[in-house]
Amino acid sequence: MYRSNRAIATGGTAPSTDVVSGEPGSAPFLAVTKLSRQFRGVGGVREVSFTAEKGELVTLLGPSGCGKTTTLRCLAGIEVPESGSVRVGDHIVTDIDRGIHLAPENRNVGMVFQSFALWPHMTVFENVAFPLRSRKTPAATIRAKVTGMLELVGLGDLLDRTPAQLSGGQQQRVALARALVYEPELLLLDEPLSNLDAERRESTRRDIRRLQRELGITSVYVTHDQEEAMTLSNRIVVMRDGLAVQSGSPEELLQNPNSRFVASLLGPSNLLDGTVVDALSASSTVTVALRTGGGSVHVPARSVAPVRAGDQVTVLWRPGHLQLHRPSDPGVPDGAVGATLVDVRLGAVMTEYVVDIDGLAVRGFALRDLPMAVGDRVLVSCPLAYSVCLTS
Amino acid sequence: MITGALAREERPVAPTPSTPARRNARWRHLSIDLRRHAVPVALLLGLCLAIAAPLAGVVMQSFRIPQTLLTDTWSLANYRRLLESDILASARASLIIAFGSTIIATVVGVTLAWLVARTDVPFRRGLEALSIMPFFLSPLIGSVAWTYLGDPRMGLLNKALITIGLTQEPLINIHSYAGIIFVLGLFLVPFVVVLSTSSLRQMDSSLETAARVCGASTMRTMLRVTVPLAAPAVLSAALLAFVFAIEDLSVPLLLGYPQGIQTLSTRIYDSVQIFPPKYGVGAVVGVLLMCITALCLWLQRWTLRRRSFFTVTGRSGGEQDLVRLGRARWPVFLLVLGYVFVSAVLPLAVLALVALSARWTGDVRLDELTLANFRALFAHGSNVPSALLNSLVLATICASVGILLSVVAVYAIERTRVPGRRLFEAVLTFPVAVPGLVLAVGLLALFIHTWLFATLVIIGIGYVIRDFPLGQRNVAASFAAIHPELEEAARVGGARWLRYVRRVLLPLLRPGLIGGWLLLFLAFMREVPMSAMLSSSSTRTLAVELLNNVAFAPPGVVAAFTLMQVSILLLAACLLWLATAGGVRNRTRALEV
Numbered sequence: 001m002y003r004s005n006r007a008i009a010t011g012g013t014a015p016s017t018d019v020v021s022g023e024p025g026s027a028p029f030l031a032v033t034k035l036s037r038q039f040r041g042v043g044g045v046r047e048v049s050f051t052a053e054k055g056e057l058v059t060l061l062g063p064s065g066c067g068k069t070t071t072l073r074c075l076a077g078i079e080v081p082e083s084g085s086v087r088v089g090d091h092i093v094t095d096i097d098r099g100i101h102l103a104p105e106n107r108n109v110g111m112v113f114q115s116f117a118l119w120p121h122m123t124v125f126e127n128v129a130f131p132l133r134s135r136k137t138p139a140a141t142i143r144a145k146v147t148g149m150l151e152l153v154g155l156g157d158l159l160d161r162t163p164a165q166l167s168g169g170q171q172q173r174v175a176l177a178r179a180l181v182y183e184p185e186l187l188l189l190d191e192p193l194s195n196l197d198a199e200r201r202e203s204t205r206r207d208i209r210r211l212q213r214e215l216g217i218t219s220v221y222v223t224h225d226q227e228e229a230m231t232l233s234n235r236i237v238v239m240r241d242g243l244a245v246q247s248g249s250p251e252e253l254l255q256n257p258n259s260r261f262v263a264s265l266l267g268p269s270n271l272l273d274g275t276v277v278d279a280l281s282a283s284s285t286v287t288v289a290l291r292t293g294g295g296s297v298h299v300p301a302r303s304v305a306p307v308r309a310g311d312q313v314t315v316l317w318r319p320g321h322l323q324l325h326r327p328s329d330p331g332v333p334d335g336a337v338g339a340t341l342v343d344v345r346l347g348a349v350m351t352e353y354v355v356d357i358d359g360l361a362v363r364g365f366a367l368r369d370l371p372m373a374v375g376d377r378v379l380v381s382c383p384l385a386y387s388v389c390l391t392s
Numbered sequence: 393m394i395t396g397a398l399a400r401e402e403r404p405v406a407p408t409p410s411t412p413a414r415r416n417a418r419w420r421h422l423s424i425d426l427r428r429h430a431v432p433v434a435l436l437l438g439l440c441l442a443i444a445a446p447l448a449g450v451v452m453q454s455f456r457i458p459q460t461l462l463t464d465t466w467s468l469a470n471y472r473r474l475l476e477s478d479i480l481a482s483a484r485a486s487l488i489i490a491f492g493s494t495i496i497a498t499v500v501g502v503t504l505a506w507l508v509a510r511t512d513v514p515f516r517r518g519l520e521a522l523s524i525m526p527f528f529l530s531p532l533i534g535s536v537a538w539t540y541l542g543d544p545r546m547g548l549l550n551k552a553l554i555t556i557g558l559t560q561e562p563l564i565n566i567h568s569y570a571g572i573i574f575v576l577g578l579f580l581v582p583f584v585v586v587l588s589t590s591s592l593r594q595m596d597s598s599l600e601t602a603a604r605v606c607g608a609s610t611m612r613t614m615l616r617v618t619v620p621l622a623a624p625a626v627l628s629a630a631l632l633a634f635v636f637a638i639e640d641l642s643v644p645l646l647l648g649y650p651q652g653i654q655t656l657s658t659r660i661y662d663s664v665q666i667f668p669p670k671y672g673v674g675a676v677v678g679v680l681l682m683c684i685t686a687l688c689l690w691l692q693r694w695t696l697r698r699r700s701f702f703t704v705t706g707r708s709g710g711e712q713d714l715v716r717l718g719r720a721r722w723p724v725f726l727l728v729l730g731y732v733f734v735s736a737v738l739p740l741a742v743l744a745l746v747a748l749s750a751r752w753t754g755d756v757r758l759d760e761l762t763l764a765n766f767r768a769l770f771a772h773g774s775n776v777p778s779a780l781l782n783s784l785v786l787a788t789i790c791a792s793v794g795i796l797l798s799v800v801a802v803y804a805i806e807r808t809r810v811p812g813r814r815l816f817e818a819v820l821t822f823p824v825a826v827p828g829l830v831l832a833v834g835l836l837a838l839f840i841h842t843w844l845f846a847t848l849v850i851i852g853i854g855y856v857i858r859d860f861p862l863g864q865r866n867v868a869a870s871f872a873a874i875h876p877e878l879e880e881a882a883r884v885g886g887a888r889w890l891r892y893v894r895r896v897l898l899p900l901l902r903p904g905l906i907g908g909w910l911l912l913f914l915a916f917m918r919e920v921p922m923s924a925m926l927s928s929s930s931t932r933t934l935a936v937e938l939l940n941n942v943a944f945a946p947p948g949v950v951a952a953f954t955l956m957q958v959s960i961l962l963l964a965a966c967l968l969w970l971a972t973a974g975g976v977r978n979r980t981r982a983l984e985v
Binding site (some may be wrong): 036037073076077078080081082083096097099101103104105107109110111113114115117118119120121130131134135175178179182188 | 417418420421423424425428875877878880881882883884885886887888891895896899900
């Protein structure tokens with residue numbers, strides 16, 4: 001569905017459509033390679049690379065200012081990167097070394113904006129029809145496609161409203177319909193839920209996921225919200241200060257984060273500093289001496305990267321994985337360490353508590369009421385599979 | 393201005409070392425970016441050149457001495473002229489007039505602004521609208537009217553005062569420094585009112601309330617709290633008024649010139665009207681005048697920059713506590729009405745009276761009223777129809793061109809990454825500091841030997857350059873309300889730039905465009921200095937034709953002609969008010985999600 005090659009910067013060569021080298025048949029659908037775009041002194045991205053298979057949803061996750069939106073805008077063609085290349089399907093849309101960077105209107109991508117970006121002087125129908133009219137689609141086809149798409153997002157009866165007459169959630173659905181109505185090869189979403197209230201966020205998120213799966217459209221989704229990333233993505237690219245620091249499926253990232261940053265970004269976590277005291281070369285199991293207020297306690301952990309005795313490391317314990325035992329309980333696991341229960345906060349979903357391991361405060365969640373009281377001595381343990389030893 | 397998505401991305405990262413490869417990448421990037429925005433960027437550059445050229449023209453002309461008809465030599469002789477007594481006397485006259493009228497305008501204007509913004513004077517909104525009425529007349533019209541009121545021999549006021557026996561001799565002489573200062577000051581009042589009302593209105597009234605609670609009287613509160621707090625805004629308004637005063641041509645030309653009072657502005661006008669014209673002298677006086685106005689505007693910006701301590705705690709919504717005038721309410725109200733009477737009602741009334749009189753000697757003869765003067769305007773052989781046509785054509789075309797260029801320039805500045813675009817933005821504001829007279833000298837210097845000279849085109853170029861910032865400010869204000877993502881959404885959706893402009897940008901800008909267009913139209917319809925300097929006998933505008941009539945036509949015809957111009961200006965003003973006050977803005981609300 002590419003339109004004539006009105007390339008903005010062809011440097012004499014027409015935009016190439018050859019497939020980037022790689023094993024035939026196994027090349028990913030979207031390939032972003034070493035994309036850089038820096039602003040004078042601040043912000044931007046440096047050499048970001050990632051890929052997505054056809055039909056996948058990839059999330060760029062990171063705190064504000066990490067460069068995720070810049071990356072997305074480069075993919076859309078709005079921002080001009082300084083180096084790098086982008087391939088979508090069989091088309092190279094950006095290859096700065098060869099002077100190729102197609103203008104947004106010459107790429108077949110759809111984009112949903114943080115501000116919704118609906119044109120306030122047009123009706124819902126006109127908004128959704130605009131991209132089709134830009135493509136000189138016949139009027140009858142336009143009507144059919146627009147109404148069909150608006151039905152799909154559940155707004156079939158609001159064709160003649162103006163954006164100002166819609167709620168935030170409805171506006172974002174119109175924006176989604178507008179981005180999808182011309183069947184783009186790639187859908188880009190820039191924090192589409194951040195301007196919605198919590199309730200609408202939930203339902204719109206489900207709608208995005210449903211549509212994305214039904215239409216099988218390859219998507220890149222930008223967010224700073226780990227929950228959105230976890231529930232929507234096939235693959236997450238974690239970004240920090242302009243760099244892609246780790247990528248993988250939500251499960252992979254949860255199980256094997258490669259840094260404190262990734263670990264804490266993905267949810268509540270206890271990050272405990274310590275020193276490796278015992279590392280068996282054959283296994284990934286290590287023993288770490290956690291620094292406490294007075295001295296240290298030894299706990300078992302699973303290391304993601306090779307470590308040696310004496311290395312400074314961080315042990316990650318997710319609050320939900322911790323187990324509390326009374327000293328008198330039978331079958332207390334080997335690695336359990338002594339602690340004092342110092343705080344308990346009851347909640348409707350779970351009980352949140354804090355234990356003190358010789359001056360080291362550790363937070364935990366329990367689904368049931370705790371059979372002990374504040375001030376009691378307890379034993380706390382974390383199953384080896386979830387006790388992760390991070391090297392950075 | 394970086395908005396939305398971009399602003400969030402600004403956080404320091406470690407700087408990357410500058411390598412040749414990296415510089416190469418930067419250049420590639422820039423060239424792609426520039427080619428994307430080639431059209432707006434090229435127009436922006438052209439515009440900046442068009443603004444800089446006449447300024448360079450004036451400066452170059454000021455160093456030139458004509459040798460023969462077509463050759464010049466470079467010399468400082470023109471600058472030595474500056475020190476001669478006649479020019480020094482003009483500079484003195486200019487300063488006296490500008491200072492005097494600025495003081496009048498500031499005192500009256502700030503008082504009016506304070507009354508309508510911060511006190512409970514009756515009918516505040518109505519008074520505010522009335523007090524800026526003279527703004528829509530022009531100093532030229534005011535001067536003509538006040539000639540009929542304050543002329544020693546046939547001024548209506550003098551005759552009236554003698555009739556009721558207050559004096560034997562004429563009391564008022566409008567053809568004097570005092571007269572010029574008075575008329576110019578009256579005309580400048582609306583500027584000061586407009587510029588200071590909003591600042592006064594924004595001021596947190598709890599600061600004043602606190603003073604009252606501490607036991608200060610109304611007067612003491614105003615002097616010790618309100619005035620110091622409002623000082624930067626007032627000073628800035630006064631400086632702007634001073635600039636308007638010193639570059640004004642029409643009032644000193646009509647009221648002082650016949651009496652031999654020469655200001656810097658009439659000197660410049662003179663230098664091109666006499667034969668042979670002395671462009672060098674005009675240019676050098678122009679450079680002097682430009683230095684004065686530029687200095688004042690720089691000072692004005694400086695005062696505004698330092699005023700952070702003053703304004704406004706952001707109390708949203710709530711009505712400010714108003715100062716209670718108590719028993720003085722109605723007397724104060726009458727005082728404000730008195731100002732409206734003197735500045736608008738009286739001048740318009742006398743114009744009507746003169747226009748309807750068969751002959752004017754200063755006495756009211758109700759039995760001799762006639763419409764002959766109005767008929768004379770359009771009689772065979774009158775230049776009025778052609779002047780009207782010239783003005784309408786010029787104002788319509790120039791307003792359209794000016795607004796179009798404004799859109800392109802604002803777009804290029806706000807939406808592209810042209811290197812140095814902030815510098816261009818600064819260049820675009822230059823014309824504010826360049827008096828129309830000086831710009832005209834520059835255009836003459838550039839085009840004197842070309843076919844453009846003595847055509848409407850050269851006047852049009854002057855109009856557009858001079859008042860371009862006015863339109864630009866209007867467009868920029870509307871532009872700021874349009875989220876950049878609205879364009880990005882259109883482009884990603886497959887629209888080319890022109891389609892985006894036609895279907896999204898222009899419809900969204902429309903309220904601002906209409907308002908800006910009418911403002912420019914209004915400014916061009918009443919423009920005096922450039923029209924007077926650049927027009928020839930076939931390219932006279934309404935204002936120039938009026939100047940001409942004042943010298944040669946009978947008072948009745950002049951008054952009728954003036955009234956005609958008043959009605960055109962008021963009509964345009966009404967349209968402006970309708971366009972900007974109406975509900976056209978509601979639809980743009982949704983942009984600020």
